[in-house]
Amino acid sequence: MNDLFTYTLRLGDDALIAAQRTAEWIAAAPQLEEDVALGNIGLDQLGQARTLLQYAGQLEGAGRSEDDLAYFRDERDFLNLQLCELPSGDFAHTIARLLYFATYQHLLYEELRGSADETLAGVAGKAVKEVAYHVDHATQWVLRLGDGTEVSHLRMQAGLDAMWPYTAEMFASDELVRRLPVAVDPSKLQDEWSRRVTEVIDESTCTRPTSSYQHSGGREGRHTEHLGYLLAELQHVARSHPGASW
Amino acid sequence: MGEVADPEVPVLTIADLGVLRGVRREGDEVVVTITPTYSGCPAMDVIRHEVELTLQALQVDGRVETVLSPAWTTDWMSEEGKAKLTEYGIAPPTGQRAVGGPISLSLTIRCPLCGSPDTTELSRFGSTSCKSLWRCNSCREPFDHFKAI
Numbered sequence: 001m002n003d004l005f006t007y008t009l010r011l012g013d014d015a016l017i018a019a020q021r022t023a024e025w026i027a028a029a030p031q032l033e034e035d036v037a038l039g040n041i042g043l044d045q046l047g048q049a050r051t052l053l054q055y056a057g058q059l060e061g062a063g064r065s066e067d068d069l070a071y072f073r074d075e076r077d078f079l080n081l082q083l084c085e086l087p088s089g090d091f092a093h094t095i096a097r098l099l100y101f102a103t104y105q106h107l108l109y110e111e112l113r114g115s116a117d118e119t120l121a122g123v124a125g126k127a128v129k130e131v132a133y134h135v136d137h138a139t140q141w142v143l144r145l146g147d148g149t150e151v152s153h154l155r156m157q158a159g160l161d162a163m164w165p166y167t168a169e170m171f172a173s174d175e176l177v178r179r180l181p182v183a184v185d186p187s188k189l190q191d192e193w194s195r196r197v198t199e200v201i202d203e204s205t206c207t208r209p210t211s212s213y214q215h216s217g218g219r220e221g222r223h224t225e226h227l228g229y230l231l232a233e234l235q236h237v238a239r240s241h242p243g244a245s246w
Numbered sequence: 247m248g249e250v251a252d253p254e255v256p257v258l259t260i261a262d263l264g265v266l267r268g269v270r271r272e273g274d275e276v277v278v279t280i281t282p283t284y285s286g287c288p289a290m291d292v293i294r295h296e297v298e299l300t301l302q303a304l305q306v307d308g309r310v311e312t313v314l315s316p317a318w319t320t321d322w323m324s325e326e327g328k329a330k331l332t333e334y335g336i337a338p339p340t341g342q343r344a345v346g347g348p349i350s351l352s353l354t355i356r357c358p359l360c361g362s363p364d365t366t367e368l369s370r371f372g373s374t375s376c377k378s379l380w381r382c383n384s385c386r387e388p389f390d391h392f393k394a395i
Contacts, residue, residue, distance in 0.1 A: 033379065037371035044375065047286025051314065122314030126285055129317065129395045130375075137370060 003180045005059040006079070008120065009069070010219060012052030013080035016070055017227070018101060019045035020234050024088050037137060041098070044130040048123060055119050071238035075228050076221040083166040085218075085227040092152075092159035095141040100163055102134035103196050104170045107189040117182035139200050146204025157206045164209035169216045247278060250300055253292045254374050257334045260293060264322025267313060276301065276308035281318050284375040284395075320394045332358045337380065337391040355391050357382035367391075 022042035029035040053066040083101060088094045109131060112124035145156040173187040201208045217223065238244075247269055248261035260266040260280065267279040278297050282290045294310045301308040320339035323331075328338035337358045354363050362384035370393070372379040377390040 033369035033371075036373070036379070037369055040371040040375050043286035043288070044284060045286070047282070047284060051285060118315065122317070123285070126282075126314050126317040129319075130284060133370060 002059060003176055004117070004182065005056055006176060007180055007183050008052055008056040008059060010079045011120075011123075012049050012056055012069070013078050014084050014101075014105075015045045015049035015052060017078070017080040017084040017230065019043075019049055020230055021084065021086075021088055022094075022098075025091075025094065030091055038094075041134050041137065044127070044134070048127045048130075051119075051123050055123075067238065071235045075223055075231055078223065078227065078231070079219055079221060080227075081166070081169050082215055082218040082224050083163065083169065085224060085230055086163065086166060087226055089162070090155055090159060092145055092155040093162055094159075095138055095145065096156070096159035096163045098134060099138035099142055099160075099197060099200060100167050100170075102131050102138055103193055104186075104189065106131045106135050107193055108184055108186065111184040111189070115182045115184070120182060142200050142204045142206070146201070146206040153205065156204065160201060160206055161209045161211070165211050165213055166215050168214035169218060172216060172219070174219065247297065247300060250293065250296045253289050253296075254376075255331070255334065255336065257330045258327050260297075262324050262327030262330065264318060264324070265293065274307055276306050277311055278308060279311045279313055281313050283318050287375060289374075318395075320392065323392075331392060335359060335389060336377065337389060339392045339394040355380055357385060357387070358389055359387050360385040365389075 019042045022038050022045060025038040026035055026042070029038055049070075050066050053069045057064045057066060057069055081101075083097060086093075086097065106128060109124040109128035113121055113128060115121045115124065142156060142160075145152040147153070148156075171186045171190040171193070173185050177183045177185045198208050215224075248259055248266060250260045250266075252258045252260060252263055252265070263283065265280050265283060267281050269276060269278050271277075278301070280290070280293060280297065290312070294312070297310050298308075323339060331338040335358050337355045340355065355365050355367075356363050357365050357380075360382060362382055364383040365380050366383060367378060367380055368388070369379040372390050372393075376392055376395070378393045379388065380391050381388045
């Protein structure tokens with residue numbers, strides 16, 4: 001399988017699965033403005049996913065469209081980070097994930113803007129500006145909840161703790177990213193990510209989690225039990241009525 | 247071609263917005279290049295369709311190409327476009343980004359309805375990806391702001 005296809009699929013799957021989880025909050029967020037905000041963030045992620053999956057389809061050369069890749073692959077064929085597929089849970093869990101993931105995406109896209117691959121550089125140049133707003137949104141909420149009431153502080157801390165064991169996977173380097181010159185080796189983003197995230201958590205009066213056990217496997221198609229349920233919801237209409245349009 | 251309107255903000259044309267990047271001739275074909283404001287902008291499909299209809303109406307063979315780079319920025323919005331936005335009740339982009347710099351800034355946006363600078367941001371995300379939601383403390387009206395990106 002071609003390396004660039006696999007790399008593009010990883011980035012596209014991260015964006016697609018994150019978009020699906022984020023969109024779950026529409027009409028269920030704590031306030032109307034938050035419905036709109038998370039809806040917009042999910043839409044940005046979906047837009048990134050569409051361009052990346054479309055490009056992956058071209059690279060593969062087997063005639064698969066963005067829709068084929070999104071709707072007609074099974075769980076083991078998805079290469080997204082496990083962090084993206086975890087249940088939305090408590091609102092603070094979602095915000096913790098957004099802080100971790102958007103900060104990572106921002107650093108990644110900043111680097112990828114300089115990639116020699118024109119399409120990846122184009123997606124990154126566009127997305128980096130959108131993701132800056134996602135980081136800002138997550139930061140404002142972590143500060144407000146962490147430094148809020150006793151209850152909001154406890155729940156923010158619980159969210160940060162619950163998502164933490166899935167963060168190391170974002171920075172795991174492997175053979176593929178090392179031999180693909182247009183890719184960004186994510187391991188070099190970790191120090192700056194850690195610095196930025198720690199600064200927000202410290203300011204919010206929460207404590208940076210220190211859990212030592214870290215999950216992994218998403219990049220090889222090994223997922224948590226939650227991805228299957230997410231895909232069932234994402235894919236069932238397309239699979240029940242293949243080729244339908246409206 | 248520059249007369250095709252943005253389906254979300256119909257007072258603006260795609261030329262005002264900077265979404266229309268170019269029109270060129272390739273042999274017997276006309277190629278119209280457009281770029282999305284945001285990656286997920288749902289208006290792009292409608293805009294592409296409208297451009298195709300315009301080509302058909304002009305009886306020109308052509309196609310529409312979408313480009314991502316250079317990435318769209320509110321700096322490309324024409325002065326005329328900004329004036330039309332204000333008149334429509336949407337505060338135009340200021341040229342200063344609210345995020346992305348070393349520190350997050352709170353910038354004052356003038357109310358497009360009464361002109362007061364005494365306004366409050368209610369949400370950084372508004373009715374579409376490209377807008378944020380504000381309220382004027384003088385005339386008490388809520389309004390959209392086309393945020394700088």
